[in-house]
Amino acid sequence: MEKVRLNNGISIPYLGTGTNTYGKENNDYNGELNGDFSALESAITLGYRLIDTAISYRNEAGVGETIKRSGIPREEFFITTKIPADDEYIKDKNAVRKTLDDSLNHLQTDYIDLYLIHKPIEDDEKLKQTWEVLEEYVSKDKIKTIGVSNFSIDDLKRLDQFATVKPAVNQIKSNPTHWNNEWIKYMFTEDIRPQAWGPMKTTDKHKAQLAEIGERYDKSWSQVLLRYQTQRGIIVIPKSHNEENQKANLESMDFLLSEEDMRKIDQL
Numbered sequence: 001m002e003k004v005r006l007n008n009g010i011s012i013p014y015l016g017t018g019t020n021t022y023g024k025e026n027n028d029y030n031g032e033l034n035g036d037f038s039a040l041e042s043a044i045t046l047g048y049r050l051i052d053t054a055i056s057y058r059n060e061a062g063v064g065e066t067i068k069r070s071g072i073p074r075e076e077f078f079i080t081t082k083i084p085a086d087d088e089y090i091k092d093k094n095a096v097r098k099t100l101d102d103s104l105n106h107l108q109t110d111y112i113d114l115y116l117i118h119k120p121i122e123d124d125e126k127l128k129q130t131w132e133v134l135e136e137y138v139s140k141d142k143i144k145t146i147g148v149s150n151f152s153i154d155d156l157k158r159l160d161q162f163a164t165v166k167p168a169v170n171q172i173k174s175n176p177t178h179w180n181n182e183w184i185k186y187m188f189t190e191d192i193r194p195q196a197w198g199p200m201k202t203t204d205k206h207k208a209q210l211a212e213i214g215e216r217y218d219k220s221w222s223q224v225l226l227r228y229q230t231q232r233g234i235i236v237i238p239k240s241h242n243e244e245n246q247k248a249n250l251e252s253m254d255f256l257l258s259e260e261d262m263r264k265i266d267q268l
């Protein structure tokens with residue numbers, strides 16, 4: 001799997017798997033936990049190593065257990081999780097420390113590759129203290145890389161006022177219904193790597209346009225869509241409960257779109 005270097009020198013796979021409905025009844029985000037991590041097992045068997053979870057998904061423990069049971073060495077994985085912006089988790093520095101320690105325990109690991117703040121923390125003081133604890137865990141080597149999610153340009157500027165360690169990643173929505181190009185452009189100028197959540201969400205009209213482009217490469221609409229993002233430097237974390245789709249998503253990395261086709265997709 002092709003990787004990209006983050007602003008702290010650490011490399012991350014360009015493509016990974018989301019997990020927000022894994023381990024849940026009816027593959028429903030809000031469904032009861034049912035311990036069924038077969039979709040994650042199949043992703044790992046197919047070769048996925050970047051795994052994106054979050055405390056809000058309630059499935060860190062099952063994700064950790066599935067990774068452990070795979071028998072694949074820990075260092076081959078790149079595990080991401082996220083701290084919610086709710087008071088319960090961030091009300092003071094000790095609350096943040098407890099949240100991070102719980103993640104380490106649930107994920108059954110000595111270190112987390114990437115820890116994100118899931119949503120902007122509106123209160124500057126709480127944002128500052130949360131970031132300071134994340135930095136503390138980087139210095140203790142319990143977290144390798146820290147970043148944010150759903151941060152606007154203004155949110156990134158607020159963080160920049162006091163961050164000693166710069167965020168390496170901003171995980172944001174990006175798909176043909178909303179590329180989010182203004183934020184993405186700013187992130188590239190600041191050396192903050194964009195990572196796209198919800199990368200598969202699109203309309204039937206866009207799917208038909210992407211499929212037409214794909215015919216030239218013998219690729220599907222979904223592979224063209226993912227390749228467009230990775231080819232322009234954006235990490236993607238598509239999630240699928242279907243082994244065929246998981247495999248197809250991995251195979252989006254083995255071709256290159258022409259400049260002309262990249263421009264066409266820009267204009268969707």
Ligand SMILES: NC(=O)c1ccc[n+]([C@@H]2O[C@H](COP(=O)([O-])OP(=O)(O)OC[C@H]3O[C@@H](n4cnc5c(N)ncnc54)[C@H](OP(=O)(O)O)[C@@H]3O)[C@@H](O)[C@H]2O)c1
Nearest residue numbers: 018019020149197198199200201222238239240241242245
């Ligand atoms: N930071 C945040 O605020 C935030 C917000 C949302 C999500 N996320 C993260 O981003 C991950 C991805 O986002 P998401 O799960 O919301 O949406 P997504 O990955 O864009 O879309 C998932 C849907 O796409 C379908 N799909 C996947 N591959 C396909 C393919 N090759 N062909 C056709 N359909 C395909 C899946 O159906 P099948 O199961 O049938 O394949 C599923 O219904 C999440 O799992 C989560 O880890 C983060």
